[in-house]
Amino acid sequence: MGKKETTIYDIARQLNLSPATVSRALHDHPAINRNTKVLITQKAKEMGYRTNTFARNLRRQRTNTLGVIVPRLNSYFMSTVLAGMEKVANEAAYNLIITQSLESAQKEIANAKTLFNSRVDGLLVSLAYDTEETEHFETYVKKGIPLLFFDRVLAHKQCTSIVINNEEAAFEAVTHLIAQGCRRVAHLTGDLRRNVYAERLAGYRRALTAHGLPYDETLVRTTDLSPEAGTEAAAWLQHLAPMPDGVFVANDSCAVSCIIALKQAGVQIPEQIAFAGFNNDPVSRVVEPNLTTVHYPGQQMGEIAVKTLINHLNGKESLDATNTIILRSELIARASSCRGKSL
């Protein structure tokens, strides 16, 4: 027969305090003064008190499930983020349920509702192209369900964001192209309503200015960054007069298809046009020449996002004071941009 479990009632009786005071002290409630807290936690330890996680979960109606909304599942970057999320969720006995907004704000709203009805304990969101309001997340905020944005984020007073410094990463990539001798650098970007693309454009622009090159908006093309957009951009580049001698692309899959189309047209990479992409997709090491790119720590972003959310749920670490977490990214120079000039 097992030893009877110590309850807050046992502790309260021993200390001649109310069970409510004991409970509040053990949950670090601000209404209980420090000395009383010390007294109660010491007694609890002495009596071998264990938090009844299961009962607490029932009371809190926990499902040990986290919801995820991503724009699309068909990118290497997103699959590494999700792999990182699953790893940490698994270790903490949480399950993920994942939905795609397919870049549509309307579908993002429907997903938020579905996941709310699935009673997720927390929500992780990377926004769709055209999301402009966050009204659909207010039900979560009101119910105290923590909400965390990653990669494609939006300023929200009550939510935390996890990002990389997109502007700085783009600045480095374009500075590298300029150091390799490029003087007319084009930029392929995505929907500029999203922070990641707006910030990469800002970094591109700042690098030009910092190195005394003019910013020419006719060299910036907004696309959906698909492989098809890369093929189209190859035709566009060849018709610009004079042809740019460098291109910074906001993702790798678009950069790779652009390189392939240019090679087929007889353009030499990097001699005529040097290329830099973004994300460090595996395809960047398959294309010839290998693509210079920015390593985006997707796995780490996913791990930190879920760890932060679960710590918050378990009361180990509050998200309330944290506005933004910024992770490090890294430029990886490869043959697509290296013309043998040192930085």
Next chain:
Amino acid sequence: MGKKETTIYDIARQLNLSPATVSRALHDHPAINRNTKVLITQKAKEMGYRTNTFARNLRRQRTNTLGVIVPRLNSYFMSTVLAGMEKVANEAAYNLIITQSLESAQKEIANAKTLFNSRVDGLLVSLAYDTEETEHFETYVKKGIPLLFFDRVLAHKQCTSIVINNEEAAFEAVTHLIAQGCRRVAHLTGDLRRNVYAERLAGYRRALTAHGLPYDETLVRTTDLSPEAGTEAAAWLQHLAPMPDGVFVANDSCAVSCIIALKQAGVQIPEQIAFAGFNNDPVSRVVEPNLTTVHYPGQQMGEIAVKTLINHLNGKESLDATNTIILRSELIARASSCRGKSL
């Protein structure tokens, strides 16, 4: 003011039958005889009766949500399947919630439970590497929640499977390599407990036999089909004596990394080793030489899977009699295998 809606009670009163009989007849219940059904449906049509879908959904506790369990999200093939599923689900106002088993039966069991508690109306499953039992799906079968397996399937009397003819596709790919002059063809495969890999191996074996070549099990290597496994396989291939002159790989990402490693070691593709992969991933058109592969209709598989499930849920088409749906695949011959010999 709108016209008052006709109810089953109105129809029952007109025909002097019980409302239960009318309801059963309109839902094609087997306990009602054919003549009564004809009488009731004609009267219902005459009186302008409309099924109250919303009320029926409430009664049936529909959530308009479908659950999906996939092994991993990080493959092009799976993202095309999911894109097809989302397309059809969207059009029918259903939402998908997606989970990954990460190739673990244990996690697949946890996912099945999570999705059950999320009250999905139907479940779509592609099995993990090590799933050997289907006990965890019985709660669905018992509750009458339809269950559909796709790609990686398991025989189950009450469930429908959607697949391609993996054996035939592999037979064609290996026959093509033999027609190009290969006489010693190796095969890289995945976990043979899964139908897709077992069937591709069977097709490989049948093609060798059909063309008078011996089956040599030392030329078959079981891996996890990751890019890393492809790099390792390149070293293995070079140590086989004599070196194989053809390789059939059960997926493209593994084949591509194997080709890259062999090229770095100075092996000529296709002259020394001809290659064929599987799936028609975009990376098959990036690697040089471009990879011969089997086009796997993932988008179509996803579309048909969800269409079939929703038709079943709406009573338009019953799954009860359908055991298996087989889709067409197609061999795409490219430079990685073509030595200039015609088939």
